[in-house]
Amino acid sequence: MSLRIGIAGIAIESSTFSPHRAALTDFDVRRGEELLLRYEFLEADWAENVEWVPLLHARSLPGGAVLPEVYDDLSAEIIDLIRSAGELDGLLFDIHGAMSVVGREDAEADLATRVRAELGPDVLMSASMDLHGNVSRELGTAVDLITCYRMAPHEDAIQSRERAARNLVERLQSGLGRPGKAWVQVPVLLPGEKTSTRIEPAASIYQRVAEIADESGVLDAAVWVGYAWADEPRCRAAVVVTGDARELIAERARELAQSYWQARSEFAFVAPTGTLHECVAAGLASSARPFLISDSGDNPTAGGAGDVSWTLGELLTVDELTSGTATAIHASITDPEAVAACVAAGVGNPVSVEAGGRVDPGPSGPVALSGTVFSLSEDPVGGTVAVIRVGGLHSILTSRRKPYHHLADFTLLGLDPAATDPVIVKIGYLEPELYKLAEDWLLALTPGGVDQDLLRLGHHGVLRPLFPFDPEMADPVLEPELLP
Structure with a gap:
């Protein structure tokens, strides 16, 4: 079975508390064969019989919010390239998950929704993300498969992108169509220096993520800690478990969300x-x-x-x-x-x-x-x-x-x-x-x-109550939603 899969995305981690503004010169913009060089795994056995269609990928060192004209130009070019690419079976959506754009909210969801509208409902879309990204309902709905790193520091970044691509290929080859997605946000927002997988409790939580992903009936599992230095409603931890056993993926998403919430006070800085x-x-x-x-x-x-x-x-x-x-x-x-x-x-x-x-x-x-x-x-x-x-x-x-x-x-x-x-x-x-x-x-x-002291930064756009801003908040209802 020959497949045509496009590759596109914009990746930057943006602090809305930094006066820096990300301009086009901050981005490494790749198109064509230069883009494919980013993905050495495309020569793997599982990728045989796939025509990879390089569209556009723009990546920047983390910084401040992206200038709106830069985002508009890059996203418009991605849409134009999808439109002119011919028939696609799938799209690898390579993003970070914490991009902010000046004057906008939830930039990744905006881009994913526009990409989905151009692709149509039948083209499978697989998102690869950083675990410091954010997963709103809108983003989770726009994509069909979604995963993120399981290590912080991100020593598994390449493996995570490969997993997103491999899951997409295998799903298309199986003919099973889009899997179920059990999504739930957890009202916790912590800096990466308190959620490193080198130490507990993150080490055990992410070990469990990998175990769940290997279960029969589960395609993938992911936990995002969210991005602490942006001030948007989407900024909080999130869990998504994908698969065909819908009761099971909902149960596992609930388990991961509860374990993250219960450990909220145990997260500590990775060093003295x-x-x-x-x-x-x-x-x-x-x-x-x-x-x-x-x-x-x-x-x-x-x-x-x-x-x-x-x-x-x-x-x-x-x-x-x-x-x-x-x-x-x-x-x-x-x-x-x-x-x-x-x-x-x-x-x-x-x-x-x-x-x-x-x-x-x-x-x-x-x-x-x-x-x-x-x-x-x-x-x-x-x-x-x-x-x-x-x-x-x-x-x-x-x-x-x-x-x-x-x-x-x-x-x-x-x-x-x-x-x-x-x-x-x-x-x-x-x-x-x-x-x-x-x-x-x-x-x-x-x-x-x-x-690192989030309380002195002055968040006002995040949804409250939210730990640690509201340390005495009541236990939330962490009931996963099966996204369409």
Whole structure:
């Protein structure tokens, strides 16, 4: 049986508390054969006899809400490409689930509904999502199959996309048509740093997800923790179990929703936490090297603008660092103007800049930074990268937003985390390479667009009651709905 399956989607995680706005230049937009390179599993045995029809996929580093004209143009092109693609049997809908668009609500549901209208009712649509996405009733109704990652950090991202594609192919080949979908939202909204699958209770909940997905009569099972740094009614945990045994999938969706709700107070930060100064003091006193500190409030892989300079300003008040009796690395601040000043000064020469605070001023605005240009380099993600040394403190500045997740990100700048005292990185939970690298690790509760203290961000658009905003709320009725 020969199948024609299209591939399309827009993927970004958007903090509505960040003043950053995602422009077209923030997206890696792929069409045609370049799009297919994103999916190495398309050569697998199960994908034989499938003609994969690449339409458009746009992916961005997390950031602020997407400019409406950017969303409108990308979504319109997806619809036009579906219209001109010829007859399709299915569509792989590759999204994140936490895209916000300025002035809009529930962007993924809007896109999915428009795609569904163009595809018609008979073309099966399978959505692949991040577990930090949101699943509204409208999104769940528009798609036929839906799944998400089962690991945070997302070490199974490729496997999850493959599962979404494989489930679609197998469903089409079976001739069984669309499965049942048992959907239920859970009124809990927690940051990813409290719901990591490295620790309990998320570890056990997601183990159970995999067990349920393997049951006879069940096609797939998924639990979304939701996205904590957007302020929309859809933002909350959700469960979807798909399959043909309708009573069973409803029972399993109810079980997963109840287990998530019952564990709501057990979710804890994935590492010990403290103020920035508490964490830096602990790092300086510790003999563990590398000693990693997460500068969590402006994490660019969760939606932070990447240029909040408050942490840098505070580090400049630590005498051990500015005097050079101790060393530290801070990664990083996006500031193309400051980087240009470093390039003009040259390596080894003094430089004075106002760093950061141009997109998200945070509590400090730009910070005065005077030191020596330690190194200059070019990075495929971060653009031109400059390191300014002030005493023992090495401040990394980038011309474009960039996360620092790998040892090579530092060594290519002439920096050695293992030979440095605290290494402060704009990140939440540590990504795998840094996690393995760290001899010790603390999570600093710093300000920014992805502040871990949700209660001080000022949510007003989420549906209430909602935990932890309403800690004494009554137990909700968690009765799954069988979506059409």
